[in-house]
Amino acid sequence: MTDAKQFYDYHSWANKRIFNHIENLPEETAYQEVKSVFPSVSDVLLHMCRADYIWLNVLSEVAYQEIIDSVGKFESAQGDIAAIKQHASELEAQYHDFFSRQIDLEQTFSMKHPKLGTLETTYADIILHVVNHGTYHRGNVTAMLRQLGHSGVPTDYVYYLYEKSESKG
Template identity: 80%
Template sequence: MTDAKQFYDYHSWANKRILNHIESLPEETAYQEVQSVFPSISDVLLHMCRADYIWLKTLSGATYQEVIDSVGKFEAAHRDMAVINGHFSELEAQYHDFFSRQTDFEQQVLFQHPTHGTLVTTYTGVILHVINHGTYHRGNVTAMLRQLGHPGVPTDYVYYLYEKKESKG
């Protein structure tokens, strides 16, 4: 397994932990307004879906305009945790499909952005960005949960490694 794939698997594991935890709380928790980076937990999670989608499309060769034209599909998920959960599941399957087709994650790739210009990086570099972005926003969710009087759930990489080790027996 490549490092990029393992880190993405961690990202999926951590997202599932957050989603399962939120599902165990009163339903209104995901939609309650708080003073934070985003107005609600569901808004943070939807943002994470959009970002993961944008990078997957970019990694798959879509142009900036193609990505922008297609990202609107997430608007129907606003304030609907069932739809947001579905998007997370679909994205995980699509990322796994992407991983199954890649042979060289250290290959240089070039991305064009109308404001930021040209970026030369690797597939691994972008995957690490996706994971880092998700970690940042899972922290937002944890802070928001605490603000609403609920505990968070541990999603550190080391917990993923321990759980993975335990599942191997």
């Protein structure tokens, strides 16, 4: 079975493809209002950063209220695709630091949420949730780009596997 770290590496690869694609479109594309799940492409990407940050802190067993109190640090990136990309890059480094400190991603840990209660789960399950969440929202970005008259960029897992395979050969 593929390990959770490889799925996270796919997540990072796919996010970079999205950011690079958007950088090659007219600058206003990231900020144009779209009738969709989020008002703009940059808003989706900022949401993804916030979520990745929250889940990294959950994996690091930071207390719920401390996470909620600190997530506001992303507000200054609102409407600034370069700042959002920088946050994504910093988060990737922080996730890799987390991976370097974990011996067993199948290890069970306990998550506490004030409304949902306590969940016994594994680090790998939460990492897969992060990847799945990102995949969902990259789909939102593609749909929004198409609404704005632009193509999307392929970010399916199989494209990652092909690229990874080519780099070995």
